[in-house]
Amino acid sequence: RAAFFDVETALAEQRIIPHYQPVVRLDSGRIVGLEALLRMRRRDGSIVAAAEFQEVFSDPRLAYHLTDHLIAEVAKDIAGWTAAGIDCGHVGINVAPADFIGESLGVRLEAAMAKAGVPLSRIVVEITEIIFMDDPRHNVADLVEDLRKRGARVALDDFGTGFASLTHLLTFPSDIIKIDRSFIDRLVTDPCSAVIVESLVDIALKLGKRVVAEGVETQLQADRLLSFGCTLGQGYLFAKPADVAVTTRRLSGRY
Numbered sequence: 001r002a003a004f005f006d007v008e009t010a011l012a013e014q015r016i017i018p019h020y021q022p023v024v025r026l027d028s029g030r031i032v033g034l035e036a037l038l039r040m041r042r043r044d045g046s047i048v049a050a051a052e053f054q055e056v057f058s059d060p061r062l063a064y065h066l067t068d069h070l071i072a073e074v075a076k077d078i079a080g081w082t083a084a085g086i087d088c089g090h091v092g093i094n095v096a097p098a099d100f101i102g103e104s105l106g107v108r109l110e111a112a113m114a115k116a117g118v119p120l121s122r123i124v125v126e127i128t129e130i131i132f133m134d135d136p137r138h139n140v141a142d143l144v145e146d147l148r149k150r151g152a153r154v155a156l157d158d159f160g161t162g163f164a165s166l167t168h169l170l171t172f173p174s175d176i177i178k179i180d181r182s183f184i185d186r187l188v189t190d191p192c193s194a195v196i197v198e199s200l201v202d203i204a205l206k207l208g209k210r211v212v213a214e215g216v217e218t219q220l221q222a223d224r225l226l227s228f229g230c231t232l233g234q235g236y237l238f239a240k241p242a243d244v245a246v247t248t249r250r251l252s253g254r255y
């Protein structure tokens with residue numbers, strides 16, 4: 001596993017980069033947006049996924065710097081696509097609990113986007129439910145309100161995994177619900193998961209939110225989701241996360 005030190009060194013050496021996974025229409029596979037996912041490039045060129053070093057996000061100082069670096073890279077990429085006349089849609093970024101302490105994430109995001117000439121309305125801040133259950137210092141409700149006031153969108157990520165998912169719908173004014181992969185995994189094989197997913201989609205749509213299904217790996221899952229009225233998803237069935245060059249080709253319709 002990659003250690004704290006490896007990630008810190010990679011950050012200093014500009015070897016922390018975003019990969020992007022498309023968010024697609026489940027019926028046509030058409031790309032409507034992206035999710036940025038942090039990757040570390042080793043000196044030998046190999047790529048290490050965030051899952052391999054997730055523990056570093058629990059270090060507040062490093063997590064803060066990783067987020068700042070990531071948002072600057074994402075802003076640059078969006079600016080590049082825009083300049084090339086390529087529409088990338090909305091781009092999701094994941095945040096760590098450390099991003100809810102100290103200087104406002106809204107201020108940091110606004111500064112990074114302004115520097116690249118990208119409107120904040122391009123950005124979706126994906127907040128995992130685990131953060132809500134964390135310590136009250138994180139002030140998530142205020143932060144969510146601040147982000148939306150500045151024009152960013154907010155997604156409840158890994159939705160359904162928290163102990164109080166439905167309460168979160170009331171407490172946090174999100175724009176998008178991302179249904180956790182664990183439910184999609186069992187969607188076709190487990191009738192109980194199917195009922196839960198159908199109900200979550202129904203609730204989210206009735207509340208006027210967009211719903212994105214995560215981890216869609218089979219056509220059967222996509223079809224079932226479509227029958228529930230869930231029109232958006234991401235997953236290996238459509239595309240794995242990939243670097244900016246591959247993503248540019250995908251967005252240009254060449255892949």
Ligand code: G
Nearest residue numbers: 036037038049050051052057070094095096
């Ligand atoms: O892409 P991957 O499967 O390695 O992601 C594993 C986990 O790491 C996911 O839960 C994802 O949300 C998280 N993650 C990916 N990129 C980032 C990031 O830039 N910041 C934070 N805080 N978490 C990230």
Ligand code: G
Nearest residue numbers: 037094158214215216217234235236237241
């Ligand atoms: O927690 P979060 O939703 O941010 O995590 C997203 C992670 O899920 C990414 O790291 C990505 O690599 C992974 N992922 C995306 N699509 C699929 C999929 O279809 N199957 C599996 N197993 N993982 C996926």
Ligand code: MN
Nearest residue numbers: 035094126157
């Ligand atoms: Mn996410």
Ligand code: NA
Nearest residue numbers: 157158178214
């Ligand atoms: Na998720």
